[in-house]
Amino acid sequence: MPELPEVQTVVTQLSKKIVDKRIDSFQSTWKKNVFPSSMVFARGVRGAVIKGVRRFGKHIVIDLHNKRSIVIHLKMTGHLLVKTRKNKNAHAFTRDPVNGYIRHIFTFTDGTTLEFSDMRKFGWLRILATSTVEALPSIQTLGIDALSPQLSRSLFRERLAINTRQIVGSVLLDQERLAGIGNIYRSEALFLAGIRPMRRVGTLSKEEWQRLFVSVRKVLQHAARLGGMSDGDFRDTDGLSGRFQRAIFVYRRNGLPCKKCGTIIQRKKIGQRSAFYCSRCQC
DNA sequence: ATCAGCACCTGTTGGC
């Protein structure tokens, strides 16, 4: 699931719901993805009070008052659910994509829980000293955030056009150049910009770079406002779906008519994953 | 130095 808009949705909600709560305990049923180890992790968070929640690209950072921070990556199927005593059973039904796969649980002293559901077990959690968060390799190597106010048109082009022979569909996914875009929003942004995913970055005109920059920002902001996109399994911290999927133009719409011109949407493998585009609207 | 390809998991979908 989660790309920048979905992670931002989670971070915004967590900031409202768990700040100032004190962690009573941490339990895990998939210790393999808890670092440095689930024992060290549990010891490090026990008794700690939540100070704030931040986002670095697609990473979620929960800062604690004990000078430690929790870093979480949801990868493909991770969800973070906040359950109070009141709503605890609200979504409990069998085979539920969210509640059926709870792997890790934080329990706060007021009885609230923060539950990490993750069907495919790709997501991970790590505890480290707050002062070292930005030195964590996966965070340190991140490029500028796609929604950063510091990202200008010229910087955007400079970052993405390092190797002019690479195709635009690939460089948009490269977190070391630009952080936050995943497979859904690369297809959507390229559609809005009217550019085919397999174009080499060296062939893009000044106008096309301008359109791509505007489209990336627009699509991410729009999706974030709608609480992200739920294609089957993304849920916010209440277990609710996002609303961006209605606004999708091309992603996973191969074989269906383009919403703008009626041409059948195409799918093309780029690397190991699918890009979607309209051969008429995108040149 | 770069990059394709696979590995990490479990579930769903589509073709025969």
Next chain:
DNA sequence: TGCCAACAGGTGCTGA
């Protein structure tokens, strides 16, 4: 209907 291959939103490692 049953089986099997392909596919699924992310990233890190290996080896050519």
